[in-house]
Amino acid sequence: MPYVTHSEAERSEMLDAVGVADPDDLFDIPDSVRFDDDYGIEAHSERETRAAVGDILDESADLTEFLGGGHYDHYVPSVVDQLSLRGEFLTSYTQYQPEIAQGFLQALFEFQSLVVELTGLGVANCSMYDRATALGEAALLADRVRATDGDRVLVPDDLPDRVRSVLDNYTDGPDIAVDTYPTSGGTVDVDGLADRIDGTTSMVYAATPNARGVLETELDAVGDLAEDHDALFCVGSDAVALSVLEPPAAYGADVVVGDASVLGLPTTYGMGLGLFACREEFLRQVPGRLVGAGEDGADNRAYTLTLQTREQHIRRERATSNICTNQAWLALRAAIHATWLGPDGLVDLAEECVTGIADACERIDALDGFEAPVYDGHHFREALVETDAPADVVDHCRHAGIALRTVEDGGEERLAVCVTDTNRDRVDDLIDALDGYGGGA
């Protein structure tokens, strides 16, 4: 029996101590609801288990991915695994006893500090599930802090369905309406937004880079519109993009949400780490966990979970969120990755996200039958490509070992391409595959 360490003698001694002959006698379960059957699960040795799980995982195709769309792959240095897998970190629990959790608390404090620097906002929490749930929490925050008549959240019409669906579930309880505003030319249509925003709007959301991979250029105007209508301005971004982009606080963002797993986490089927920062005036309304600096009994600096009176284990139904188990270990990994990169390394990585996709688009555009990018403007990691039969192109490339996807873009079916530091050296293969399609057409 794995992981149970009692010898038979110890087990007998323990059974004697509690006064039963068999552990089964300790189960206070009425016979009518006893389970007398098997689940039908066969036990495996450690070696067999590893092999069995590995065999299943190996059934996926071996492809070079140019996918993106909300899940991005960057090279994660070995030091992130080596350090984060230390058992004292990996197997620890929520820091309810800060005196023996200073290490993790300090790492989370460093993560919060990183997010504060990247966003320019005063408060960052430490570890939401993913970018979609972080956006959902932002809408709930806006609902709590903005006493508008009727609650309405405005999102761009290019918000991916997956994110919209999560937002719809989060806003269902308090009856917040989610409406879209138009984009044009691949970016926010400020006039279109001005027509939609009104006194019932509690929050306006815009992402940069946006769903088409384009960096928004008029977010200051969006911020002004939000401010004029007493709506919160929520900006979506990610930890790598923010390393070079203007801090959202500078153009009026009240909240920043998005993806922090672009640091510290390789591609793992959509596992994520959400980003959440806001202005200090909303401090007591922030969802999730916060780490604060204080002093211990010997006047040394020490860290602790703080402002817990906002949380579910104290405030219950009046809590700011139901978050308990969260993504703390991934925040640790992001902090280690960012520290390893340093400011120069982060800026270089972000710059590679700009030049990588620009170079790829230039080469794709030179191919017969392809135009890239569809939208003018500066792209970050991703761009849309126009071609006659994008689904056929995806099919063709798949046979060349390359994974691409199509997206629905304003009524048109288009090809989407994502380039980062981990697949940039495979762009030649992508070009060859696309060229091969054109040549065959």
Added chain:
Amino acid sequence: MSQERHERADDGSSDEGTSAATGREAPHQQARWYAGDRYEPLSSEKGTETVSVTSSLPDDLTRDELELPDLAEPEVTRHYTRLSQMNYGIDSGPIPLGSCTMKYNPAFTEDVAAHPGNRVHPLRDDDDKQGILHLLYELQETLGAIGGMDAVTLQPPAGAAGEFTGIQVAKAYHEAHGEGSRNEVIVPESAHGTNFASAAMAGYDVVELPSDEDGRVEVEALEAAAGDDTALLMLTNPNTLGLFERSIEEIAEIVHEAGGLLYYDGANLNSLLGKARPGDMGFDIMHFNLHKTFATPHGGGGPGQGPIGVGAALAPYLPTPQVREADGDYETYEPEHSIGRVHEFVGNWLVLVKAYAYILRHGDEGLERVSETAVLNANYLASRIEYEVPYGPFHHEFVASADEDAADVAKAMLDHGVHPPTTKWPEIVDEALMTEPTETESKRRLDDLAAAFDAVAAMDPERLAETPTETTARRIDQAAAARTPRLSWQDL
């Protein structure tokens, strides 16, 4: 004995070797969380650098500068290694936090997680991610068998997210049956705080249910509370006092008669493996805490994963996508009346892989042995400590009542090299010490824990307030930290 130990520690000497409390080598002397300097400078104190940001982007899109720590890899390694030494995990020693279920995490699951087949992008076509879908399908089916549930979604990224998902599913079900006016969720007072918060988040009024004299649901109170407004009763069984709700069938009948649904909070499922299934007890919806029941590392507070299982009538409302088998292949599909998504993709994939590996490793007999040992360990430890333990008989955890401030007891236990129990909750018990040793603790560790409890019980109450003295940090004034929040190095 314990006082002598503290006096030695107060001298500043590190007491190597045997623990005065137990007469044996204490676990913390291997962990040495208290060793060396009591403070590790922030990485920012070691050196930040402000760089001018130059990029191919136009100036009006970019920031002027970025200020962050700038350390070479050796210093990054030493910094975080030192931080790890200032931290306690289950690999360091027991964490008997009631209701948190912190058991030893098998080492091999990290190798399973590192398998290259996990590095798959979620937006691949189904055909190109058969391995991922196959594992999702197997885990869905396996959890369904363990819970006695007809359908399972793996999507929610945490237990509380599973609660929220389950409540949304119940709401969609009621609405589809013309019962959308049901606006109340009933929750026992001893329930996890997340139950209340999740119900409120989904827009429900919460009705709190009192406990009866033996610590279980007061059936008369439930009869009075259940009615046309009842959407759901959320129940943990065994409950947070470690007590099995023996009237579960009667409870289910009352809720169902009223037209409500019964929700099972899976936080304590590790004490029922092989012994009972929520579906057989009449529960319509349940969540699994994979990170608790199936021992995936909590990582300082997560990631976890909170799949939900439902009966057949609720399956059409589950989140999208679901996975099914079709002619030997696996495909995703959207349930007919799906509530949509609660996570952009499928939550914490690696936790799913680790939990699946854990289940395969154990098999039927191993899983049953898990719950038998968890229950034996809890009862053994409860029988060994001097604090009063009201209620019983216990399943996987018990709640003792401290004679003094339970928070002080916890701090004093830290000096004995063990992680203390959950304190001051559930509030039904005065100065509660909610203790769950879990099945992976040896008799020797349980005896250490009992010795720590008893040594603290014997301490002069005035000394309790001075503890801990042997940890990295001395006691932290959390109220003061909350009064003047400093939440980033920019605030220091």
